[in-house]
Amino acid sequence: MSAPDFLIAGQGLAGSVFALTAIARGRTVEVVDPQEATTCSRVAAGLMNPISGPRLALGEDEEVLWSSARDFYRRWEKTLGASFFEERPILRLFTDQTQADRWNQRLRDPRYDPWHEPLPPDWEDRAPFGGFTTRRCGRLHSVPFLDATRAWLRNLGAFRQGRIETGAQTPLVWCLGHHARHCGPFAHVPIxxxxxxxxxxxxxxxxxxxxxxxxxxxxxxxxxxxxxxxxxxxxxxxxxxxxxxxxxxxxxxxxxxxxxxxxxxxxxxxxxxARQGRPILGPHPTDPHQILFNGLGSRGSLLAPWHANRLLDHLEKGSLAVPEFDLAVRPV
Ligand SMILES: Cc1cc2nc3c(=O)[nH]c(=O)nc-3n(C[C@H](O)[C@H](O)[C@H](O)COP(=O)(O)OP(=O)(O)OC[C@H]3O[C@@H](n4cnc5c(N)ncnc54)[C@H](O)[C@@H]3O)c2cc1C
Missing domain, CATH: 3.30.9.10 (D-Amino Acid Oxidase, subunit A, domain 2)
Known part of the structure; x- marks a missing residue:
């Protein structure tokens, strides 16, 4: 059997989304994972919430993150023949008056307009400081997603149970989550x-x-x-x-x-x-066959689809659209 275009270490959210994105672009992959019962991606709640932090800030990239994630999971639900994505409103309840005041300031920015509507009447009385309903948000059921991906890859002969500890000649994408601190060539990266x-x-x-x-x-x-x-x-x-x-x-x-x-x-x-809540991705500065996809933090289900595409754009065309994310450029 010829070597795949990408060997992928780890089948959490990062490895799964990267593998499916690469396959959709006509690439071949082999994914290797030890199949542990409890991993970060399997425990995760899978919330996709554009306004998640205590400061109620809407990031610059939320529009593209949300549409990439929604389109990606919907598309793969059909191909994998499984159900794992749902759009569901999130009722955001303020925890104190400072947060309520901050939200009122945020509302002066028209970027927020498409992302919220009032709380439903049954919660107006129960939230002492008020709140809002977040729109364009939802949830990835990560266990069915990971299981369906694994079964599909296995059918293609593209999944192997095991561990990868060192690099290979084939381009190797390291998707180890927090394990990257102890294994592989990216232990120096601040995860x-x-x-x-x-x-x-x-x-x-x-x-x-x-x-x-x-x-x-x-x-x-x-x-x-x-x-x-x-x-x-x-x-x-x-x-x-x-x-x-x-x-x-x-x-x-x-x-x-x-x-x-x-x-x-x-x-x-x-x-x-990762620092600033942004994933770290890109080839190793001295060995471009070793590639990192990590730092998905607390928002892996929302971040992974767009950033997997960016990483593949870079590997295929040599450009990361937003250079400060590039591992080679970003201070480590
Ligand atoms: C309590 C909790 C709640 C969360 N809630 C949300 C949420 O609501 N929304 C959201 O988007 N995100 C949430 N997250 C974050 C989300 O889970 C992460 O962003 C995401 O799971 C990270 O995925 P990963 O693939 O990078 O890492 P992991 O899931 O850790 O995957 C790494 C994989 O690599 C495997 N591995 C380890 N060593 C090797 C080796 N040597 N060779 C091959 N494979 C190896 C591991 O077994 C594992 O399968 C939550 C996380 C936690 C812990």
């Missing part, structure tokens, strides 16, 4: 680990199908089950849920859910965070 914990609770009196976001979020899973997340613990010693994270999430649940609930499950994983 900062941040552990996130999510609780699954049973709350039969809550009755809410929309996504609730008030710094942390509540996500309906059906059958009165809700996922609630998530926390940030920097430089953790392991990927297990911590008592502090459980306490923080419990306080959040008690603020927004005023009916009885009980804990069903706790999960945690480590995000690969």
């Amino acid at each position: 900062r680990p941040a552990r996130g914990t999510i609780l699954t609770i049973h709350a039969p009196g809550f009755h809410e199908t929309r996504i609730i976001h008030a710094g942390k979020w509540i996500l309906s899973q059906g059958d009165d089950l809700y996922r609630v997340g998530s926390t940030y613990e920097w430089e953790p010693s392991d990927a297990s849920p911590s008592p502090q994270a459980r306490e923080e999430l419990t306080a959040f649940i008690d603020t927004w859910i005023d009916s009885p609930w009980n804990l069903i499950r706790e999960e945690a994983a480590i995000r690969p965070m």
Whole structure:
């Protein structure tokens, strides 16, 4: 068998999206992953939220990020024969008056116009500082996406269970998330680990199908089950849920859910965070066969499709549209 155009280490969101994007461009790939049960991409909630941070800022690229992600997942739902993407409004509830005031200032900027509408009447009374409904947002169900991608790649003979530890002659795209700090040629790149914990609770009196976001979020899973997340613990010693994270999430649940609930499950994983919340991608400065796609941080489902395209543009045409993202240019 001839060598693929790209060997891909890791089948999380980065590796999966890069592989599918390369195949859509007529390239051949081989993806190698150890198939661990708990990974960052499998634990993730998959929210795609253009206005996610406490400062309620809308990034410059949100339009292209959202349309690339939506089109990518819709297209691949058809090809993979699986369902994993949904557009769903996010109800953003302000946590204090400062945040409400900040939002009023933001509204002077017409860029925000297409992204919001008023809170629905049933939440107006329950949100003491107000809020808004975020439009053009949704959710990737990451486990069905990753499983369908793996099965499809396997059918093509393009998936292998295993680990890659060193480089090869074939262009090798390293998509290892936080593992990149300990493995491969990009250990020098500043990926900062941040552990996130999510609780699954049973709350039969809550009755809410929309996504609730008030710094942390509540996500309906059906059958009165809700996922609630998530926390940030920097430089953790392991990927297990911590008592502090459980306490923080419990306080959040008690603020927004005023009916009885009980804990069903706790999960945690480590995000690969990069400076300024922007992915790090590009060939290694001294060995262009080694290529990095990492730093998806807390927004992998929204960021991966557009940035995978940019990376392939660069590898095929030699240009990254926004040079400061380039690994060779960006300070490491
Ligand atoms: C609690 C939590 C909540 C989150 N919520 C959201 C959210 O709502 N929305 C959102 O967009 N993002 C969210 N994220 C972030 C999102 O999960 C990440 O951006 C994304 O998963 C990173 O994907 P990745 O492929 O870079 O890394 P990973 O998912 O870590 O994938 C790396 C893969 O490489 C494999 N691997 C490791 N070593 C090797 C090796 N030597 N050879 C081959 N393969 C190897 C691993 O097993 C793994 O499968 C959340 C994350 C957490 C932890």
